[in-house]
Amino acid sequence: MFKQNQGVTSSPKSRLLGFATLLGLVTLFVFAFFLTDPDVRLHPTTGEEIGQFDAVRLLYLHVPMAIIGPYLAPLVGAVASVGYLIKRTPWWDVTANAAIEVGTIFCGLVLVQGSIWGRPVWNTWWEWGDVRIMTTLILFLMLLGYLALRRIVADEHKQARRSAIVALVAAINLPIINRSVEWWESRTLHQKSTLSELKIEDLTFFTLMMGIVVFLMLFTWLVLHRFRLGWLEKESLEQEALTAIAERRAEATTNEEETS
Amino acid sequence: MKQFMHDFLLVAKKDLRIEIRSRVIINQVVPFAVLVLVLFGFALDADQRTLRLFSPGLFWVAVLLSLLLAIQRSVSLETVNDSLTGLKLAGLSPIAIFLGKSMAIFAQIVVLEIFLTGGIIIFYGSVIEDPTLWVVAGLVTAIAVSVTGTLYGALASGLEVRETLLPILLLPVLAPVLIGATKAYSGALGETVSNGWQWTGLLSLFALIAATLGSLAYGVLVEE
Secondary structure (H helix, E strand, O other): OOOHHHOOOOOHHHHHHHHHHHHHHHHHHHHHHHHOOOEEEEOOOOOOEEEEEHHHHHHHHHHHHHHHHHHHHHHHHHHHHHHHHHHOOHHHHHHHHHHHHHHHHHHHHHHHHHHHHHHHHHOOOOOOOOHHHHHHHHHHHHHHHHHHHHOOOOOHHHHHHHHHHHHHHHHOHHHHHHHHHHHOHHHOOOOOOOOOOOOOOHHHHHHHHHHHHHHHHHHHHHHHHHHHHHHHHHHHHHHHHHHHHHHHHHHHHHHHHHHO | OHHHHHHHHHHHHHHHHHHHHHOHHHHHHHHHHHHHHHHHHHHOOOOHHHHHHHHHHHHHHHHHHHHHHHHHHHHHHHHOOOHHHHHHHOOOOHHHHHHHHHHHHHHHHHHHHHHHHHHHHHHHOOOOOOHHHHHHHHHHHHHHHHHHHHHHHHHHOOOOOHHHHHHHHHHHHHHHHHHHHHHHHHHHHOOOOOOHHHHHHHHHHHHHHHHHHHHHHHHHHOOO
C-alpha cells in the first residue's frame, strides 16, 4: 500500500496522480473559461439573444462536482460501510470516512456553486420548490451529521458501527436525488439528464467529459490522502495506548521493587 | 412468534409504565409543544389567517421538536442504570426491544398530536375538513417518526454529546416526513389543494422502510 512508518501520506504513484490532476485542472479551466463558446441562442419568434451566456461555463465544474459530491462519494461510503458491517475491519471504516468527508466538501461546493450559477440563469440564489436542490441539501445535512458523529471521542468499534449505519441511511437518498427531476417534473427548475440524451456535442461535450475525468482524479487523490491520514491517526492512537500501558507497567514494577 | 410478541409488549409496557408514573410527557413534553405553537403565534404577529394557512407545517415542526425530547427520555431510561444490558441478558430479541421502544414513543406522539390538534383549533382557529385523513396521516406519521427516532436514539446513546448530536442526525432524515405530513394535513384542513391521501401513502412507505431498516440495524447497535 504505502510506507506507513514514514508518517507521510504521499507515495510516488500518488504524487504522479496529484501532478496529473493539477495539470488536468489547469487544462479544464482553460477550456471552460477561454476555449468554449458562451451559450447564446436566438429566440425562434422574436430573434432576441437568449441562453445562459457566460454562466454556462460554471457547468463544466458544477456537473462533475454534482456527480461526485451527492452520488459517487456517498455511494463509496455506503459500500465501504456495508464492507465494515460484514468484515469488521478498520480498512473499510477508514475508507468510508475518507470518501464521505471528501464527498461532503464536494456536496457543499455543488450547493454553493449551483446557487451562484442560479442567480443569473434562474434569477434566484435559492429555489425552495426545486426537488433536486432540496434532496441534495438534505443529503448534505445528513453527511454533516455523519462527520459530527465521527468527531466524537468514543470506542473505535462503537463509532465505526454507528457511522456505518448513518452512511447507509444517507445512501437511501441517492436514488431519490437522481430520479427527482423525472418523478417531480413540475417541481424542478433542473433539466433532465443532458448527457444521457446526448443533447450537447463537440467542444462543449469534450470539455464536460474532461471535467468529469479530472474531478474523478481529484476525488481519488483526495480520498487516497484522507485514507492514509486516517490510517496514520488510527495507528498513532493505538501506539499511544500501547505506550501508556507500558508506562503504567513500568511504574507498577518500580513501585513493587521499592516496596520490597 | 408468541415469545417475540411477549417481549415486544413487555418493553412497550415497561417504557409506558415509567412514563405514566413519571408524567414527563404530560408535565414537560406536551407543555413544550404547546409553547412552541404559542411562540409561532408571537413570531407571526398573531395573524390568525397566516397561522391557519401555515398550521400544518407549524403542527409538525412542534411534533418533531417534542419528539427530540421524547427520544432523549427514552434513551436515558436504558442508559442510566445500563438497563439495556439487563434486557439483553434477559434474552430479549433486539428487534422486540426496538419495536417495543418504538411502540412506547408512538403512544406518546399520539397523545402529543391530540393536544396539538386542540392547540391549533383553539389558538389558530383551524377547521379540520377531513377528520379521517387527519387521523390516518397522524397515525402513519407517528409510526414513521417513532421508529426513526428510536433508531437514531440508539445511535446517539452512550455518547457524551448525545443531546446535541441527536438533532443533527435525526432532523435531516425526518425532513421528508415533515414535507409529506405537512402536505397531508394541508389536504385535511382544506387550506391548500393537496392530495393528502397520496402523501399519506408515501409516509406509509417511509414508515415501512424505516421500521425494516431499524429492526435490522438495532441489533448491530446494541451488540456493544
